[in-house]
Amino acid sequence: METKNIITKPSIIKETNTDFEVRSLDTICINESNIQHPWWYSIKYGVAGLLFGILLVKAEVISWFRIQEMFRLQSFHMYGVIGTAVVTGIISVWLLKKFKVKTIYGEPIELHPKQFNKGQVYGGLLFGAGWALTGACPGPLYALIGTGATVIIATLLAAIAGTWVYGLLREKLPH
Amino acid sequence: MQIWEWIKQPWPWYVAGPLIGLTVPLLLIMGNKSFGVSSSLRHICAACIPANIPFFKYNWRKETWNLFFVAGILVGAIIATNWLSTGEPVAVNPKLVHDLQQYKIHNYSSIVPVDLFNWPSLFTVRGFILMIGGGFLVGFGTRYAGGCTSGHAIMGLSNLQWPSLVATCCFMIGGFITANLILPVVLNM
16 A cells, blocks of 8 residues: 555656646746636736736837847937836845735745756847847737737747747757 | 826836836736746647647646737737827937938838838848748747746846846847847848
8 A cells, every 4th residue: 555655646746747847848937826717817917918018119119120229229228128127026026025925816926946058048149139130029029010010910920930940849959 | 188198108218117027026916927928929839739749738728828918918009009109200319210221211100110011021031031030030039048038038037047147148149249240231132
């Protein structure tokens, strides 16, 4: 009986962890919550996205012109936006940790440390190149379509294709 | 009324930046979600074209929140463009205007340069490299790096993760090289 327990227990733990392990591969943005909710609980994230989308347009950070100014050191605007966003984020996360703030469902807030791998260098350089060409990172791609630049749908599809090709070649790439 | 006029102007960095930063605690408090956008591209792959690739074999339904979030971005942009804007041209540094003149880029009426990003030019070499080549690099690079400007530069740095600092520096290096050395060649095509 006892040996059976020892054998079965780890396998159960492994199985429940596998999906999280695959899901959290090569990604920062992830659902850390263990609570299962019906899909319509996700509508509130749509509202959060809506506010974020308004910010992206009003700050003009989705503009190809603003990105070119940034990479040519012709304007402080982008540095100001990203800089103050990071400082606000750092203070917020520090406060959340200090006061052990819980989610609205009473779950403790969890943040996992990220491991370094070479992908952050190679991928980072490639994404930087894409950012300079399109003038958009993934968030702005969605926002630009919303502003009426329908041709960006093609760029978004190309980005999805890029992600897919990465998934296909992942094992062969240096990490 | 004056406030309304002010809202319709482009927002300065010291207003927009902190508000963007507040997205981080908002999503964490709403339900333990780490802020980021590029993963949505992976979830779309996992949901629509997994093709038996191990990287796409996971329960994407657990990340539905992210797809709602990006759909929200699109709707937010529609609202901001149609009801919260003056419709005035983008104010650009005269130096950039001067630089872009030589590539026949004159139209500043939209947030994207209409001279470059439009359907007919998608079928030219220049347009294809900018829109399709650039888009491919955005999708491939962000996933290889494990995050984009929101995931690494904002969420990762907020949590003081040094790999995110490395990634953010590489985004900037890649961007500087491309914008100053490669983009002029592409724009001349």
